[in-house]
Amino acid sequence: xxxxxxxxxxxxxxxxxxxxxxxxxxxxxxxxxxxxxxxxxxxxxxxxxxxxxxxxxxxxxxxxxxxxxxxxxxxxxxxxxxxxxxxxxxxxxxxxxxxxxxxxxxxxxxxxxxxxxxxxxxxxxxxxxxxxxxxxxxxxxxxxxxxxxxxxxxxxxxxxxxxxxxxxxxxxxxxxxxxxxxxxxxxxxxxxxxxxxxxxxxxxxxxxxxxxxxxxxxxxxxxxxxxxxxxxxxxxxxxxxxxxxxxxxxxxxxxxxxxxxxxxxxxxxxxxxxxxxxxxxxxxxxxxxxxxxxxxxxxxxxxxxxxxxxxxxxxxxxxxxxxxxxxxxxxxxxxxxxxxxxxxxxxxxxxxxxxxxxxxxxxxxxxxxxxxxxxxxxxxxxxxxxxxxxxxxxxxxxxxxx
Amino acid sequence: xxxxxxxxxxxxxxxxxxxxxxxxxxxxxxxxxxxxxxxxxxxxxxxxxxxxxxxxxxxxxxxxxxxxxxxxxxxxxxxxxxxxxxxxxxxxxxxxxxxxxxxxxxxxxxxxxxxxxxxxxxxxxxxxxxxxxxxxxxxxxxxxxxxxxxxxxxxxxxxxxxxxxxxxxxxxxxxxxxxxxxxxxxxxxxxxxxxxxxxxxxxxxxxxxxxxxxxxxxxxxxxxxxxxxxxxxxxxxxxxxxxxxxxxxxxxxxxxxxxxxxxxxxxxxxxxxxxxxxxxxxxxxxxxxxxxxxxxxxxxxxxxxxxxxxxxxxxxxxxxxxxxxxxxxxxxxxxxxxxxxxxxxxxxxxxxxxxxxxxxxxxxxxxxxxxxxxxxxxxxxxxxxxxxxxxxxxxxxxxxxx
Numbered sequence: 001x002x003x004x005x006x007x008x009x010x011x012x013x014x015x016x017x018x019x020x021x022x023x024x025x026x027x028x029x030x031x032x033x034x035x036x037x038x039x040x041x042x043x044x045x046x047x048x049x050x051x052x053x054x055x056x057x058x059x060x061x062x063x064x065x066x067x068x069x070x071x072x073x074x075x076x077x078x079x080x081x082x083x084x085x086x087x088x089x090x091x092x093x094x095x096x097x098x099x100x101x102x103x104x105x106x107x108x109x110x111x112x113x114x115x116x117x118x119x120x121x122x123x124x125x126x127x128x129x130x131x132x133x134x135x136x137x138x139x140x141x142x143x144x145x146x147x148x149x150x151x152x153x154x155x156x157x158x159x160x161x162x163x164x165x166x167x168x169x170x171x172x173x174x175x176x177x178x179x180x181x182x183x184x185x186x187x188x189x190x191x192x193x194x195x196x197x198x199x200x201x202x203x204x205x206x207x208x209x210x211x212x213x214x215x216x217x218x219x220x221x222x223x224x225x226x227x228x229x230x231x232x233x234x235x236x237x238x239x240x241x242x243x244x245x246x247x248x249x250x251x252x253x254x255x256x257x258x259x260x261x262x263x264x265x266x267x268x269x270x271x272x273x274x275x276x277x278x279x280x281x282x283x284x285x286x287x288x289x290x291x292x293x294x295x296x297x298x299x300x301x302x303x304x305x306x307x308x309x310x311x312x313x314x315x316x317x318x319x320x321x322x323x324x325x326x327x328x329x330x331x332x333x334x335x336x337x338x339x340x341x342x343x344x345x346x347x348x349x350x351x352x353x354x355x356x357x358x359x360x361x362x363x364x365x366x367x368x369x370x371x372x373x374x375x376x377x378x379x380x381x382x383x384x385x386x387x388x389x390x391x392x393x394x395x396x397x398x399x400x401x402x
Numbered sequence: 403x404x405x406x407x408x409x410x411x412x413x414x415x416x417x418x419x420x421x422x423x424x425x426x427x428x429x430x431x432x433x434x435x436x437x438x439x440x441x442x443x444x445x446x447x448x449x450x451x452x453x454x455x456x457x458x459x460x461x462x463x464x465x466x467x468x469x470x471x472x473x474x475x476x477x478x479x480x481x482x483x484x485x486x487x488x489x490x491x492x493x494x495x496x497x498x499x500x501x502x503x504x505x506x507x508x509x510x511x512x513x514x515x516x517x518x519x520x521x522x523x524x525x526x527x528x529x530x531x532x533x534x535x536x537x538x539x540x541x542x543x544x545x546x547x548x549x550x551x552x553x554x555x556x557x558x559x560x561x562x563x564x565x566x567x568x569x570x571x572x573x574x575x576x577x578x579x580x581x582x583x584x585x586x587x588x589x590x591x592x593x594x595x596x597x598x599x600x601x602x603x604x605x606x607x608x609x610x611x612x613x614x615x616x617x618x619x620x621x622x623x624x625x626x627x628x629x630x631x632x633x634x635x636x637x638x639x640x641x642x643x644x645x646x647x648x649x650x651x652x653x654x655x656x657x658x659x660x661x662x663x664x665x666x667x668x669x670x671x672x673x674x675x676x677x678x679x680x681x682x683x684x685x686x687x688x689x690x691x692x693x694x695x696x697x698x699x700x701x702x703x704x705x706x707x708x709x710x711x712x713x714x715x716x717x718x719x720x721x722x723x724x725x726x727x728x729x730x731x732x733x734x735x736x737x738x739x740x741x742x743x744x745x746x747x748x749x750x751x752x753x754x755x756x757x758x759x760x761x762x763x764x765x766x767x768x769x770x771x772x773x774x775x776x777x778x779x780x781x782x783x784x785x786x787x788x789x790x791x792x793x794x795x796x797x798x799x800x801x802x803x804x
Binding site: 369 | 449719720737754756761762763764765766767768769770771
């Protein structure tokens with residue numbers, strides 16, 4: 001009807017020659033409209049597929065984009081790399097802290113030591129600061145999680161500053177945490193695992209419940225390592241910088257852009273894998289409460305006085321080992337906008353959650369027929385969606401639609 | 403850039419006055435394009451919501467559409483109804499078989515007796531045949547699953563014909579099955595449960611494994627009740643009409659339009675809920691193999707000679723109690739085309755599976771924050787998606803997008 005009207009009016013006002021030219025242009029308009037929008041009606045467009053962008057990575061843990069085709073990738077069992085996604089070149093970044101210990105140099109059991117999160121400062125282009133979480137060793141004592149920042153330039157690190165050392169150094173090589181994100185408040189949030197494998201090894205006050213112990217906590221610090229004055233108060237004996245406690249092993253922590261809230265994943269023991277929303281001063285319950293089962297059947301957590309536990313927003317009834325989650329805000333997948341993506345190690349699938357504020361409306365497990373251990377899901381500056389696979393020949397894989 | 407080009411060329415060929423008129427029309431064109439397609443870019447459009455179409459139903463089990471706004475609904479604990487979705491009127495269909503027993507008249511425990519599937523003949527408009535599965539009683543003996551067909555006219559049933567009686571009649575009131583569908587071969591496929599609650603009550607040869615026992619099977623018969631000559635051969639002593647065995651309790655059975663294959667749900671005991679693809683002569687394993695745990699810890703199934711079990715296409719790691727599934731082929735949800743929808747009783751959510759042939763690519767649990775026991779999901783002639791809720795005040799609910 002619209003086309004008819006257009007032609008009718010055009011006929012009145014234009015010669016035949018003009019008409020043809022206008023009509024051709026008008027058809028272009030309609031075609032361009034339909035071409036742009038039609039594919040959205042096909043399910044295939046939303047059935048994701050995997051496309052290898054880079055391989056030969058040594059158990060990659062984290063990625064931060066310097067530009068659309070250039071990124072820093074941390075290898076848990078290797079190095080900090082600068083990679084070019086066009087030329088596929090990898091450059092080892094020099095000057096990484098020498099007290100690094102990765103799982104190659106220790107017993108290889110469980111999910112263990114190495115380089116964890118690499119993060120750019122919000123003003124990276126001005127100040128060149130990058131933030132690194134990794135396993136640091138101290139001779140004779142063992143290892144622990146350490147967070148440093150350093151200036152990055154010409155594939156080298158310099159002006160190193162230590163921001164957090166999650167002492168004590170111990171002989172256990174598990175559950176370091178090592179996830180980091182900047183909040184909308186421009187504070188740095190850091191996850192530190194409780195470092196135990198068996199609950200029977202817990203001290204009288206469980207590590208994650210003890211505010212005088214640095215382990216099993218989530219921290220909130222200023223980019224320079226100082227402690228914000230508006231942090232929650234855990235008493236005079238509490239470790240500075242604690243923001244939340246009761247954490248077993250959190251690797252994934254990310255900001256929900258719509259709300260500014262911070263969400264994080266949590267590794268359970270036997271099941272008990274969870275997704276939580278970070279609240280100032282909250283206690284997430286480990287090991288006193290869990291949605292799973294304890295690994296030590298004979299362990300009975302002590303009764304704690306005046307404690308309120310914060311329940312998870314989501315938990316699985318099977319083991320997922322959820323890791324580096326992200327909220328998708330790009331334009332490539334319009335119907336995935338603001339969805340939460342959570343990768344998993346143990347089942348090797350990718351989960352998509354549709355969320356309204358703090359309410360999970362639906363949960364979709366993707367790649368059921370194509371599983372691989374996934375450590376991190378991350379979005380590029382232009383809105384491409386990538387995953388990092390936890391393999392000896394680790395890959396950076398772009399998630400595309402058919 | 404396109405607009406610029408259009409204006410430039412138009413300027414050459416038209417007076418200012420003409421220009422204004424053409425330009426306005428052209429803007430209409432662009433606006434109409436974006437208006438028509440923009441909503442597809444919003445996830446909200448694909449985040450389903452529930453809208454009550456009809457309520458006051460007594461544990462509805464099945465629905466078959468006579469037209470877009472008129473349907474037959476079977477109430478497990480009530481009657482066969484003709485309903486009008488516009489006026490909301492309900493009419494009890496007269497002439498239902500008098501040997502019906504619903505769970506109101508028996509012990510109320512577990513998922514039990516009543517009216518099950520109601521199905522229209524493919525040539526219903528010509529021959530008025532409808533097909534009914536329900537719990538029939540025989541005095542002193544107990545109950546069993548019975549399938550009849552009858553002519554439906556003026557809200558009455560007449561010319562009843564019995565197609566299948568899943569003898570023996572027993573005192574157990576569980577796991578009748580009662581699901582039905584027509585295949586693309588125009589044969590009638592019927593599910594019959596094994597009727598036990600405890601595995602310890604199994605005879606020496608488990609019911610579902612015994613081809614001389616009518617229970618725990620899936621049948622394939624002609625619409626008139628006769629047995630197709632091309633049915634699989636289970637030997638001279640086998641019950642006529644058996645198409646597959648090893649079934650515990652299947653309520654949902656539906657054709658996959660893309661392939662013509664038949665899919666069915668299966669109730670496990672403790673977990674063990676499954677989705678299977680129906681194959682001629684296949685043995686789905688109950689109670690000898692299950693993806694869940696047996697209810698009787700002390701029960702050991704006998705070793706069976708020369709038996710091959712067919713594995714499920716999907717199973718859950720938690721109890722779902724999956725029921726009346728359907729493949730969506732309508733136009734209302736373009737990105738859901740050919741997806742499999744599976745409702746559940748125990749968790750009360752709705753599952754969406756994306757499938758390529760027999761491969762499940764992704765699984766999405768919908769309505770996580772709005773759970774209700776769902777017995778059936780069905781598509782209307784015009785492609786609307788409906789669910790039936792298993793409640794005292796049972797509802798027919800249309801699934802819409804926001």
